[in-house]
Amino acid sequence: AQSVAQPEDQVNVAEGNPLTVKCTYSVSGNPYLFWYVQYPNRGLQFLLKYITGDNLVKGSYGFEAEFNKSQTSFHLKKPSALVSDSALYFCAVRDSNAGNMLTFGGGTRLMVKP
Amino acid sequence: DVKVTQSSRYLVKRTGEKVFLECVQDMDHENMFWYRQDPGLGLRLIYFSYDVKMKEKGDIPEGYSVSREKKERFSLILESASTNQTSMYLCASSLYRVHEQYFGPGTRLTVT
Numbered sequence: 001a002q003s004v005a006q007p008e009d010q011v012n013v014a015e016g017n018p019l020t021v022k023c024t025y026s027v028s029g030n031p032y033l034f035w036y037v038q039y040p041n042r043g044l045q046f047l048l049k050y051i052t053g054d055n056l057v058k059g060s061y062g063f064e065a066e067f068n069k070s071q072t073s074f075h076l077k078k079p080s081a082l083v084s085d086s087a088l089y090f091c092a093v094r095d096s097n098a099g100n101m102l103t104f105g106g107g108t109r110l111m112v113k114p
Numbered sequence: 115d116v117k118v119t120q121s122s123r124y125l126v127k128r129t130g131e132k133v134f135l136e137c138v139q140d141m142d143h144e145n146m147f148w149y150r151q152d153p154g155l156g157l158r159l160i161y162f163s164y165d166v167k168m169k170e171k172g173d174i175p176e177g178y179s180v181s182r183e184k185k186e187r188f189s190l191i192l193e194s195a196s197t198n199q200t201s202m203y204l205c206a207s208s209l210y211r212v213h214e215q216y217f218g219p220g221t222r223l224t225v226t
Contacts (some may be wrong), residue, residue, distance in 0.1 A: 009154075034214055038126040043118070043204055043217035044157075090156060100145055100164060100208075101172060103216065 002027045002095040006105035013081045013112055021076040021089050021108045029097030033074040035065055038088040038107075046091075061085070070082060082111045117141070119220035120205050126224045133192040135221050137205030142207060143216075145187035148172075151202040151220070156175060163188055195225045 004025045013019045025031055032051050036044040048059025055067045063075045076089060091105040121136035141148065143197075145164050149157040159172030161180040169180050177199060181189045188207075192199055202222050206215040 036217075042207075043219045046214040049214055050162075051146065091128070092157075100162055101159055102147075104149075104158075106154055106156040 001018050002093050002098055002101075002103045003029075004093045004103055004105040006089075006091055006108045008108050009106075010109045010111060013110070015112050015114050016080050018110070019078050019081045019085070021059065021091075021110060022076045023076065023091030023105060025091075025093040026072060027093060027095040027097070028081060029095050031074075032066075032094040032096065033065075034092040034094075035063070035069060035074075035076050036060050036092065037061075037080050037089065038047065040087075044090060045075045047076070058113065065105075080111075083112050083114055086110055086112045118205055118207055120163065120203075120218040120221050122221050123219060124222050124224075127192075127195050128190045128226055130194060131195050132223075133195050133223065133225075135190040135192075135203055135205075135223070137188045137190070137207075138186055139188075139207040139216070140186065141209070141216075142185065143207035144168050144185075145207060145215075146171065146182065147206040147208075147215060148178075148188065149204045149206065150174070151204055157204065161191065178203055195223075195226050199223065201224045 034049045035047040050067045058064045092102045115219045118139045147162040148160040163169045163182040179191045205218040208215040
């Protein structure tokens with residue numbers, strides 16, 4: 001069975017500082033990994049994905065994520081946070097051995113303070 | 115740009131009512147999904163469909179049914195709404211299994 005964990009309910013960071021939102025996963029095959037962002041009263045927006053290839057994946061709005069197979073992690077990062085990055089972030093995984101289903105983490109609320 | 119639309123942003127229904135939530139996507143995607151989102155629980159898959167008239171149960175299908183008569187449209191049905199079905203419902207679509215899913219704006223359903 002596939003699973004994903006976001007160990008932090010909330011991450012607080014000052015504007016201009018680097019941010020990291022953590023994600024770890026468990027799959028039996030190869031992982032397909034995704035990050036989404038949700039702004040208030042909106043649906044989820046796709047940020048980036050890892051399917052295969054380079055471990056560092058670049059996505060929308062200056063975000064990037066690093067796939068680490070040995071640590072089964074896919075942490076979301078940004079070098080310099082903006083107040084407008086404040087939102088709810090979801091990590092998701094699909095197991096290559098499974099079907100079409102994505103499993104989402106519980107979400108991490110990012111608060112960027114001026 | 116992919117567009118996924120949902121029939122209502124906010125809905126209030128009474129216990130026991132039959133509720134229809136509709137989702138439409140405009141990019142000819144094969145796969146469509148219905149999730150519910152609850153605080154602290156993330157998104158949980160209710161049902162998905164990989165083709166017209168085809169459906170598969172997700173993690174929490176109890177109390178729900180779905181219909182996909184046309185490729186672009188995927189409906190979620192609550193046969194007899196209950197208060198524990200109060201939630202945010204999100205529809206999504208994707209082209210292939212390794213592709214990202216595109217989400218609609220969500221329907222916040224309150225059952226009283």
